[in-house]
Amino acid sequence: MKTAGVIGLGDMGSGLAKNLIKNGFETSGFDLSETRMAAFTDMGGLPKDSVGQVGRHAASVFVMVMHGDQARDVILGENGLVANMAEGGTVILSATITPAEASAIGHDMEGSGIHLIDTPVSGGFPGAQNGTLTMMAAGAADVLDQNAEVMQAVSATIHRVGENAGDGQTVKACLQSLIGSIFSATFEAAALAAKAGVSGQALLDVFSSSSAGCGVVNTALENIIDRKFEATGSHIATMHKDLTISLALASALGVPMHTASSAMQIFHAGKTKYPNGDNWVCTRVIEEIVGAELHR
Template identity: 75%
Template sequence: MLRAGVIGLGDMGSGLAKNLIKNGFETSGFDLSEERLAAFTALGGRAARSVADVAANADVVYVMVMNGNQAKAVILGDDGLAANMTDGGTIILTATIKPSEARQIGEELNGGLINLIDCPVSGGFPGAQGGTLTMMAAGTPDVLEKARPVMEAVSQTIHVVGERPGEGQTVKSCLQSLIGSIFSATFEAAALAAKAGVAGEVIYNVFSTSGAGCGVSRTALENIIDRKFEGTGSHIATMHKDLTIALDLAQGLEVPMQTASTAMQIFHAGKSRYPNGDNWVCTRVIEEIVGAELHR
């Protein structure tokens, strides 16, 4: 059986590790947080001393860090994965970064003996912890086939969206522009309902059973009406970053993105006012403007 590794054991990475272990994979993990490493060890994982330590003890390694600079350091650094994995090893880049950054990583690895699957994911904290993520995988058929057991252990759906680095991140950027827009529209609708005096339960039930009902709006509304604005596993900094990436891609391609741009401003306001909050905290900013709150 393939040996697995996970770099980054936060909300998402801990879910990857949990499901790899659950499915019988010997799993090494590394994180800068001692608390996260301890939690990983309690799950049955092997806590590594460094990225290089993970690389030396894994055939397939997930990289679930926050941004492109971190991904480059973890993969391409002197003590990184590429320099320390056994020939034929595979890196699965599940972090969401700019397509151009994924392409750069791929170019640095080109001609090397380490494989790269550009594979951002969707499903958030519940999907990571439950092993039901949706994967947008770009890699060559042979590499994807070899890594498939490790990928199936953490996901419900694997979409093969291309073969080249950057193609997975491009699809994720398009997806996040939509998700961010749905979120922001839900926040505004929630504030409108609050100001109009409509109960949150009514709005939730109607929206959930209408044509607008979807997992994105339902999750947002449920957290809003229960006033859960922190600790839900969907930190606002992540969506803020993802919308920045989507708009950067759109600017480079000269594609107008009016709705996503508005969503970006709503998330920017939320992140500025409540930097430790989750996505739904944006609603509080709008509620403060209109002087009303939506409760269940």
């Protein structure tokens, strides 16, 4: 029986688990939330009482947590994956953390007999739930080959971007600087249209059929004009964190990031005013300044 595991069963991790099960993997999982664990059990997963228990069950374990400290504890903690997985097992680090954090985890795993694939993902909640994520995978070629099937169960596109831990996170940081900037430009354009009296549907029709149309723009604008600012699977805290990583990397390398820095300020404003909102809630902050709202 093919075995896999997932640590962190939120919006993204639950999607990983769902598609692993769908593709014939006996999938164990752990999350601190009882509600998430119950949902995981209902979909056919094998709930475990600890990270270590998942490690003892699964040959490959996805780690989908929020921050680097959590990833380090899950992987290298006293009852973590490295301490419990059988030799030759693989930790698939699918969470987005800093390149330096991923590199340090990889360094500290050396000689453990457990492999690491550093592969943050793109595609958000829909991609996770539909098994269509894009993976930015970094690891030894033979380890990537060995884990091809389990990764293909959750991803439609797997890019091999390097061999070292941290390479995947570096590519993700570059990607998020672009996505965050596109989001922010869309939020501003939506507020401009609202103030000018343009209908949201007209704006969506033009944007989606123009050279500016893309999944990032179209999804953002659809949520804005339908006034869906919460529970869409794209919490503002995640993009805020990702842009923080992108800008920290740029600072360390001495790379000017004028547009991404401006985007960060827009996300600062959105997260401060509406901490429970999704990315598109930034538009509400701008709308409140100009005194107009964009509706379909």
